[in-house]
Amino acid sequence: MRIAFERLRVDVPGHRALDDVDGVVESGSVTAVIGPSGAGKSSLLNVIAGLVRPDAGRVRFDGDDVTASPPERRRLGVVFQDLRLFDFLSGRDNVAFAPRVAGLSADEQRRRVDDALALVRADAFAARPARVLSGGERQRIALARAIAMAPRALLLDEPFAALDAELRRRLRDELRALIRTLGATALLVTHDRDDAFALASRFIVLRDGRVEQAGDAATLYGTPASAFVATLLGEATLLPIEERRDGKARVRGEWIEATGNGARVLLRPEALALADAGSDGGWPATIVDARFAGGSWRVVARLADATELVVHALHMPSDASVIVRPPARAHSVD
Amino acid sequence: MARRRRPLIIAGGISALVLALVLLLPLALVVAAAFAPSESLGISSEQWIAGAGAGRAFRYVLQTYGTHLITSAQVALAAGAIALLLGAPAGTALAMAERRRGARALETLLTLPLGVPGIAAAIALLSAFPGRGGALGLLVVGHVLYTLPYATRTVGETARASRLGPLLDAARTLGAGRVQRVRFVLWPALRRALGSAALVALAVSWGEFNVTFLLATPSRGTFPTALYLSYTTNSFPVAAAATTIMLAGLVPLVLLALALGHRPEQGA
Numbered sequence: 091m092r093i094a095f096e097r098l099r100v101d102v103p104g105h106r107a108l109d110d111v112d113g114v115v116e117s118g119s120v121t122a123v124i125g126p127s128g129a130g131k132s133s134l135l136n137v138i139a140g141l142v143r144p145d146a147g148r149v150r151f152d153g154d155d156v157t158a159s160p161p162e163r164r165r166l167g168v169v170f171q172d173l174r175l176f177d178f179l180s181g182r183d184n185v186a187f188a189p190r191v192a193g194l195s196a197d198e199q200r201r202r203v204d205d206a207l208a209l210v211r212a213d214a215f216a217a218r219p220a221r222v223l224s225g226g227e228r229q230r231i232a233l234a235r236a237i238a239m240a241p242r243a244l245l246l247d248e249p250f251a252a253l254d255a256e257l258r259r260r261l262r263d264e265l266r267a268l269i270r271t272l273g274a275t276a277l278l279v280t281h282d283r284d285d286a287f288a289l290a291s292r293f294i295v296l297r298d299g300r301v302e303q304a305g306d307a308a309t310l311y312g313t314p315a316s317a318f319v320a321t322l323l324g325e326a327t328l329l330p331i332e333e334r335r336d337g338k339a340r341v342r343g344e345w346i347e348a349t350g351n352g353a354r355v356l357l358r359p360e361a362l363a364l365a366d367a368g369s370d371g372g373w374p375a376t377i378v379d380a381r382f383a384g385g386s387w388r389v390v391a392r393l394a395d396a397t398e399l400v401v402h403a404l405h406m407p408s409d410a411s412v413i414v415r416p417p418a419r420a421h422s423v424d
Numbered sequence: 425m426a427r428r429r430r431p432l433i434i435a436g437g438i439s440a441l442v443l444a445l446v447l448l449l450p451l452a453l454v455v456a457a458a459f460a461p462s463e464s465l466g467i468s469s470e471q472w473i474a475g476a477g478a479g480r481a482f483r484y485v486l487q488t489y490g491t492h493l494i495t496s497a498q499v500a501l502a503a504g505a506i507a508l509l510l511g512a513p514a515g516t517a518l519a520m521a522e523r524r525r526g527a528r529a530l531e532t533l534l535t536l537p538l539g540v541p542g543i544a545a546a547i548a549l550l551s552a553f554p555g556r557g558g559a560l561g562l563l564v565v566g567h568v569l570y571t572l573p574y575a576t577r578t579v580g581e582t583a584r585a586s587r588l589g590p591l592l593d594a595a596r597t598l599g600a601g602r603v604q605r606v607r608f609v610l611w612p613a614l615r616r617a618l619g620s621a622a623l624v625a626l627a628v629s630w631g632e633f634n635v636t637f638l639l640a641t642p643s644r645g646t647f648p649t650a651l652y653l654s655y656t657t658n659s660f661p662v663a664a665a666a667t668t669i670m671l672a673g674l675v676p677l678v679l680l681a682l683a684l685g686h687r688p689e690q691g692a
Contacts, residue, residue: 139597140597141596141597162596162598162601164597165599167597174594176595176612178613187600188598191595191600191601192599235598239598
């Protein structure tokens with residue numbers, strides 16, 4: 091199902107949660123709504139789910155205007171940040187909730203529940219009361235509950251927020267595989283760029299209730315529209331452009347092919363390289379911090395004017411004095 | 425760590441035991457006095473009660489104050505039911521609207537009667553309904569003033585603690601209509617709180633004396649007013665028997681309410 095929202099506006103007392111927000115979640119794709127706390131991400135999810143009525147704008151499912159349609163008629167599988175499991179039911183009865191209220195036959199209910207539990211690998215503990223399940227188990231039950239209703243789309247609100255790093259990584263991979271298996275349309279709301287990159291192919295970046303930029307993930311990472319998007323989606327150093335000529339920009343004496351019309355070039359850690367001190371070109375720097383990040387080193391190099399650059403290097407230089415080589419090409423932002 | 429805490433636990437246990445003894449010992453003595461030999465019955469009217477033995481004081485209480493007992497039961501049932509019917513929806517609604525402006529103020533307003541002296545509430549009621557002193561309806565209204573805040577708070581706190589609003593939203597996204605949300609979410613989430621609120625309301629009404637004292641008449645009063653009469657006009661064993669009957673109604677209600685209040689919801 092294709093979800094589209096047009097010119098959405100949501101006012102809450104003393105604050106505009108969403109301001110003229112447009113966007114699309116294409117059928118069969120996963121789109122991440124990403125932004126810091128208070129950007130309006132959950133408000134957008136609530137409007138699409140039907141839990142909040144927008145003050146202006148439209149929500150369309152496959153072209154049909156559903157803005158006035160109540161949540162119980164939208165058939166969206168929502169996994170809330172706080173999960174909202176019914177603790178007075180068992181895990182299995184939580185998963186059976188939607189088939190039960192839909193009035194399906196007992197056989198069909200059982201089949202739906204068994205399938206959903208098997209998909210999220212929750213069969214082993216589903217009979218236990220929801221209130222005694224661990225964080226990861228509750229997460230799986232919440233996901234199974236959303237799947238068991240055979241939703242037209244999944245809405246995932248910070249689905250891994252309450253989990254530790256290892257469990258978060260594992261469940262993220264499983265969810266990615268599950269969404270592919272189901273071929274589901276999904277909207278993921280998150281402030282975590284790792285979650286967004288792991289699950290979504292398209293991003294909508296929200297800032298203060300407005301869309302800052304939308305597009306496919308790689309484009310937004312490589313050519314962000316603003317410094318805000320650049321730093322939200324990854325580590326970045328922004329250095330001022332001294333001069334522009336023939337599509338090139340001079341940055342601290344080095345000429346770099348520059349896209350965009352911004353006043354600063356965006357330097358991602360993986361685009362920078364380290365060379366031994368005394369090498370030609372580049373910027374002389376001193377390493378002030380380095381840690382092995384598993385597969386590469388995360389090095390902080392300080393330039394003469396105290397500007398710090400983060401560099402991902404495969405090998406740790408033997409000397410603290412180094413040359414930081416800029417990329418041949420970089421994007422510029424304001 | 426556990427060893428370091430042990431003296432604190434022992435000291436706390438001893439304090440609790442002393443407190444329980446201070447509170448319960450006088451009551452235990454009163455209950456024991458109710459079963460004293462019949463010879464200790466004092467004034468002549470008490471001697472008219474037929475029979476002998478430890479039950480004589482109880483027979484006297486039931487014969488003399490039986491109508492008070494029935495009135496108490498009627499008033500408690502009516503006030504408890506009204507408190508539950510009004511308080512449960514109010515508590516639930518206030519809990520779900522806690523972020524809305526004025527919700528907290530309204531909740532405080534509903535608990536205000538608890539701070540008003542019973543005598544003031546009774547005089548206010550008598551002024552509002554002149555000539556209705558001793559009427560069953562007025563007694564019920566007086567008791568509702570004091571039972572309603574308990575019912576509202578008991579149900580409201582549970583609704584707040586179980587995050588009922590978000591749960592109902594989740595049920596909506598799962599396709600549940602209004603009736604299904606009540607049946608499958610609201611009822612299982614609140615049923616113990618409703619039971620607890622009903623029992624607390626019954627217990628509060630059963631023991632209510634302050635407002636009833638002025639609203640009652642000699643011909644119609646609740647059992648606590650009879651208790652007052654027995655302590656002022658009867659011998660101690662008779663008053664003790666009345667106290668025991670009073671406690672026999674109160675203690676099971678309180679214990680059951682506590683048990684309901686502390687047991688987590690089971691699977692539906």
